[in-house]
Amino acid sequence: MKLEDIFREKKAEALLITDPYNMRYISGFRGGEGMLFLTRDRRALITDSRYTEAASQETDFEVIEENRGHRRTAILRELFSETGAEAAGYEDQSLRCSEFAVLRNALPEVKHWIPLGGSADCLRRIKTPEELEYLRRAEAIGDEAFQALLPLLKPGMTELEAAAELEYQMKKRGAEGFSFDTIMASGIHSSMPHAIPSEKKLEKGDFITMDFGCVYRGYCSDMTRTVVLGKADEKQKEIYGIVLKAQRAALELIRAGLPGSRVDREAREIIEKAGYGDCFGHGLGHSVGLYIHEEPRLSPGDDTILEPGMIETVEPGIYVPGFGGVRIEDMVAVTEEGCENLTLSPKELMEL
Numbered sequence: 233m234k235l236e237d238i239f240r241e242k243k244a245e246a247l248l249i250t251d252p253y254n255m256r257y258i259s260g261f262r263g264g265e266g267m268l269f270l271t272r273d274r275r276a277l278i279t280d281s282r283y284t285e286a287a288s289q290e291t292d293f294e295v296i297e298e299n300r301g302h303r304r305t306a307i308l309r310e311l312f313s314e315t316g317a318e319a320a321g322y323e324d325q326s327l328r329c330s331e332f333a334v335l336r337n338a339l340p341e342v343k344h345w346i347p348l349g350g351s352a353d354c355l356r357r358i359k360t361p362e363e364l365e366y367l368r369r370a371e372a373i374g375d376e377a378f379q380a381l382l383p384l385l386k387p388g389m390t391e392l393e394a395a396a397e398l399e400y401q402m403k404k405r406g407a408e409g410f411s412f413d414t415i416m417a418s419g420i421h422s423s424m425p426h427a428i429p430s431e432k433k434l435e436k437g438d439f440i441t442m443d444f445g446c447v448y449r450g451y452c453s454d455m456t457r458t459v460v461l462g463k464a465d466e467k468q469k470e471i472y473g474i475v476l477k478a479q480r481a482a483l484e485l486i487r488a489g490l491p492g493s494r495v496d497r498e499a500r501e502i503i504e505k506a507g508y509g510d511c512f513g514h515g516l517g518h519s520v521g522l523y524i525h526e527e528p529r530l531s532p533g534d535d536t537i538l539e540p541g542m543i544e545t546v547e548p549g550i551y552v553p554g555f556g557g558v559r560i561e562d563m564v565a566v567t568e569e570g571c572e573n574l575t576l577s578p579k580e581l582m583e584l
């Protein structure tokens with residue numbers, strides 16, 4: 233998918249891009265606040281004085297400053313009248329209803345408003361070699377930070393302290409930020425896939441599920457490992473073994489040409505056959521790039537055909553309320569023959 237395809241398929245003469253990740257992808261502008269105005273011949277970024285200096289270094293778009301004396305709607309009126317564009321595509325998934333209402337009222341020049349849905353997001357689906365390099369490095373930072381954290385995990389440390397240590401280790405290695413709030417779920421908290429780290433102390437015998445990612449040059453990493461503090465009991469070993477088997481089967485299968493739903497089914501059937509189907513509620517994976525959760529997904533409802541250069545996470549889990557849970561997550565780049573696994577941390581059950 234290219235910008236020209238969006239103009240043609242949507243019959244748009246101008247595109248208003250407001251999603252911060254799409255703004256960055258299309259123009260290079262990292263500030264996130266503003267709007268891109270694009271026609272086939274004109275490319276402008278409207279933003280305010282907090283960002284204009286940086287923007288002029290980041291993008292070759294014409295940078296137009298909005299301020300109290302030169303409001304965005306006035307700038308857009310000028311742009312529409314100068315270009316003669318009458319059909320405007322807008323990002324209905326990121327523009328607020330109230331902002332859209334303001335634009336529609338203020339711009340009588342626009343005769344047709346065309347919702348773009350996720351069209352501009354589709355530009356980002358297949359990663360370039362440069363993007364793949366950033367994603368590899370982002371995931372490597374996660375791998376290194378995880379190795380640095382393992383010897384520090386001790387009974388008595390709180391989940392919050394462990395999460396802070398992991399984040400520190402990522403920052404020390406060049407992370408600009410985090411892909412999402414770090415999950416550090418111990419003991420019975422680990423049955424909550426998106427548990428929030430708490431003052432709970434790590435205890436001997438706890439599962440500890442760590443799901444974390446960092447941002448490197450704008451690109452997100454994402455990985456999960458579950459370990460046992462001390463010796464694992466039989467049920468912990470059983471659950472861990474099933475999740476690992478499901479993950480390996482999906483990693484073995486994934487390749488270009490398959491629908492994401494097929495890869496999800498591969499892992500899901502293993503978990504179902506083992507009797508834990510009800511304990512795996514989420515999809516198997518999602519794409520990743522400038523944003524942590526991108527399309528297409530590996531999930532029962534997504535039949536998008538995978539293509540080389542797409543990134544997917546493979547993250548099956550089993551969550552047993554009142555007992556605990558396991559998730560193992562790798563991030564892979566899809567290739568013609570299979571995949572390149574960007575996550576290199578070991579996966580055999582670790583008893584710390």
Ligand code: GLY
Pocket residue numbers: 412415443454547561
């Ligand atoms: N916890 C975010 C994810 O793995 O998708």
Ligand code: MN
Pocket residue numbers: 443444454455456561
């Ligand atoms: Mn994750």
Ligand code: MN
Pocket residue numbers: 454518545547561
């Ligand atoms: Mn994930």
